Amino acid sequence: MKIKTNQIVVFSGAGMSAESGISTFRDSGGLWEQYKIEEVATPEAWRKNPSLVQQFYNFRRKQILECKPNKGHLMIAQLERRFPVTVITQNIDDLHERAGSKHVLHLHGNIRLSKSSGPNSDRNYFPIEGWELTMEDRCPEGYILRPHVVWFGEEVPMLSKAAEMVSKADILIVVGTSLNVYPAAGLIHYTKSDARKYIIDPNVHEFSLPSGFTSIQAGAEEGLQQLLKEL
Numbered sequence: 001m002k003i004k005t006n007q008i009v010v011f012s013g014a015g016m017s018a019e020s021g022i023s024t025f026r027d028s029g030g031l032w033e034q035y036k037i038e039e040v041a042t043p044e045a046w047r048k049n050p051s052l053v054q055q056f057y058n059f060r061r062k063q064i065l066e067c068k069p070n071k072g073h074l075m076i077a078q079l080e081r082r083f084p085v086t087v088i089t090q091n092i093d094d095l096h097e098r099a100g101s102k103h104v105l106h107l108h109g110n111i112r113l114s115k116s117s118g119p120n121s122d123r124n125y126f127p128i129e130g131w132e133l134t135m136e137d138r139c140p141e142g143y144i145l146r147p148h149v150v151w152f153g154e155e156v157p158m159l160s161k162a163a164e165m166v167s168k169a170d171i172l173i174v175v176g177t178s179l180n181v182y183p184a185a186g187l188i189h190y191t192k193s194d195a196r197k198y199i200i201d202p203n204v205h206e207f208s209l210p211s212g213f214t215s216i217q218a219g220a221e222e223g224l225q226q227l228l229k230e231l
C-alpha cells in the first residue's frame with residue numbers, strides 16, 4: 001500500500017510578496033503600469049540600453065532588501081516541519097528563503113544573483129553584494145554582469161524540473177499569481193489526477209481554472225491561515 005507522503009508544492013507569484021510591500025505586476029499601480037516591459041525586461045532592452053535595465057533591477061533589488069518576509073512566507077516555511085515542501089516561485093525576490101523555506105526553485109531567476117551577459121550565461125551565477133550591480137561589474141570572461149532574471153522571450157531553464165515536481169505533488173497550493181505568463185502558468189496542468197489543488201488570490205473569482213481547484217478568495221496571509229488549518 002502506497003504510503004501517502006503528502007508532498008506539497010507551493011507555486012507562488014508576485015501577490016505572495018504584496019503584503020511585504022513589493023508591488024505586483026498587473027494589479028492597478030503595478031510595475032507594468034510604471035515601466036514598459038520592452039524597455040526593461042527583454043534581451044532587446046538590454047542590447048538597446050543596458051544601463052536602464054541595470055537601473056530598473058537595482059531599484060527593485062534595493063526595494064526587496066528593504067522589505068521583510070510576511071506571515072504568508074513564514075507559514076509556508078513552517079509547513080516544512082509537518083510535510084515535505086517545495087516552493088516553485090515566479091518571484092525574483094528571496095523572501096521565501098529569508099522566511100526559512102529550504103527548497104525554493106526560482107522559475108524566473110533570483111535578483112540577488114547576477115550572471116554573464118555573454119554566451120552560456122546560465123552556467124554560473126554570482127551573488128550580488130548589496131543592492132547595486134554597476135556596468136563595470138564583469139564576469140571572469142570579461143562580459144558585463146546582468147541580473148539573473150529570465151526576461152520575456154528567454155528560455156525558462158528550470159521549467160522541466162518544476163513540471164516534474166508538480167507532477168509528483170500530492171497537494172498543490174497556488175498563491176498570488178494571475179496565471180498570465182507562460183510557460184510558468186501551464187504548470188498547474190501537470191498535477192496527477194488525485195492531487196488536491198488550492199488557489200489563493202483576492203481576485204480568484206475572475207480566474208477561469210481547470211476543474212478540481214478549491215478557490216480561496218483572500219490575500220496570501222489570510223488565505224494560507226485558512227488553508228493550513230485544513231491540512
Ligand code: APR
Pocket residue numbers: 012013014015016018019024025026027030090091108175176177178179180181200201202203204218219220221
Ligand atoms: N495576496 C495574494 N495574492 C495577491 C495579493 C495578496 N495580498 N495582492 C494581489 N494578489 C494577486 C493578484 O490578484 C494577481 O492575481 O497576485 C497576482 C499578481 O499577478 P501578477 O502581477 O500578474 O504577477 P505574477 O502572476 O507573479 O506574474 C508572473 O509575469 O511579469 C512577469 O516575470 C514576471 O514572474 C512574473 C510573471
